[in-house]
Amino acid sequence: MSESAFGMIDRFRLDGKVSLVTGASRGLGLAIAEGLAGAGSDLVINGRNRTTLDEVAESIRRGTGRKVLPVEGDVGDSDSVARLVSKVLSEWGRIDILVNNAGINVRADSATYRVEDWDRVTGVNLKAAFFLTQACGRAMIERSRGGKVINILSLASSIGLPAIAAYAAAKGGLMQVTKTLAVEWAPYHIQVNGIGPGFFRTSLTEPVQKDHRNNWVMRRIPAKRWGEPIDLAGAAIYLASPASDYVTGQVLYVDGGFLCGSDWRTGD
Ligand SMILES: NC(=O)c1ccc[n+]([C@@H]2O[C@H](COP(=O)([O-])OP(=O)(O)OC[C@H]3O[C@@H](n4cnc5c(N)ncnc54)[C@H](OP(=O)(O)O)[C@@H]3O)[C@@H](O)[C@H]2O)c1
Numbered sequence: 001m002s003e004s005a006f007g008m009i010d011r012f013r014l015d016g017k018v019s020l021v022t023g024a025s026r027g028l029g030l031a032i033a034e035g036l037a038g039a040g041s042d043l044v045i046n047g048r049n050r051t052t053l054d055e056v057a058e059s060i061r062r063g064t065g066r067k068v069l070p071v072e073g074d075v076g077d078s079d080s081v082a083r084l085v086s087k088v089l090s091e092w093g094r095i096d097i098l099v100n101n102a103g104i105n106v107r108a109d110s111a112t113y114r115v116e117d118w119d120r121v122t123g124v125n126l127k128a129a130f131f132l133t134q135a136c137g138r139a140m141i142e143r144s145r146g147g148k149v150i151n152i153l154s155l156a157s158s159i160g161l162p163a164i165a166a167y168a169a170a171k172g173g174l175m176q177v178t179k180t181l182a183v184e185w186a187p188y189h190i191q192v193n194g195i196g197p198g199f200f201r202t203s204l205t206e207p208v209q210k211d212h213r214n215n216w217v218m219r220r221i222p223a224k225r226w227g228e229p230i231d232l233a234g235a236a237i238y239l240a241s242p243a244s245d246y247v248t249g250q251v252l253y254v255d256g257g258f259l260c261g262s263d264w265r266t267g268d
Pocket of ligand 1: 022023024025026027028029046047048049052073074075076100101102103104124152153154155196197198199200201202203204205
């Protein structure tokens with residue numbers, strides 16, 4: 001007889017886990033970090049600004065009673081990534097859940113896109129996420145504890161949107177990295193999944209919220225509203241938790257129906 005699912009809700013809990021969330025000082029990363037801590041996980045939060053991280057850490061400790069370790073550093077810099085991982089392992093001895101959330105975008109027409117912007121955008125969104133995952137995955141494999149990796153992707157991982165070629169290349173590439181690692185690391189009980197946010201109200205999308213593109217966006221979202229950061233937290237908790245132990249290599253889009261809408265191309 002198969003196991004009963006009566007107690008299934010408990011498998012969404014993260015008690016006793018250690019999660020590392022990059023770019024956790026604001027926006028989607030902050031909501032994800034708050035959600036994971038609320039579900040019981042201790043946290044390592046990363047961003048480039050120490051003062052902001054300290055404030056966030058204190059607010060999460062107060063709100064959830066969890067332990068929170070702020071570690072500042074630019075994930076685009078390989079020395080910072082090495083420092084980040086060694087700090088987590090020396091303080092906590094393990095990493096159970098990694099959320100690659102830190103991301104940037106530079107919007108410009110492809111005809112004039114600058115090499116330095118391409119390198120910066122792909123460096124943070126793709127290369128940094130891969131090498132941080134490599135370091136954390138190695139620790140998960142060595143300790144034989146299994147683990148969860150969640151990559152924050154984008155609608156641009158799978159559809160074309162104008163003036164973001166480097167960002168789309170990075171997020172599309174990170175989706176393929178997600179699938180590759182899911183296959184490679186499944187034998188180690190490490191699940192690697194992606195979350196594809198639609199249009200969320202954060203500082204990253206502020207320029208789009210404020211000009212004519214806001215109408216373009218609103219016409220194409222079936223839910224008829226922008227996502228708020230809290231809308232993403234449930235997907236992160238699910239993919240971080242034992243409830244998703246048989247789910248790997250997937251992208252969970254959280255987009256108010258954007259991708260399934262028949263009129264996203266034209267808005268008609
Ligand atoms: N908002 C959306 O609609 C949307 C849609 C699809 C995908 N996404 C993705 O979701 C993720 C979060 O986006 P968001 O909208 O929350 O952006 P955001 O509000 O700009 O926040 C970005 C976070 O990343 C940190 N960060 C940026 N560069 C970093 C670096 N090199 N090293 C370490 N931390 C860095 C920032 O902190 P510091 O500046 O202090 O370092 C901040 O905490 C990104 O990967 C983004 O591509 C967002």
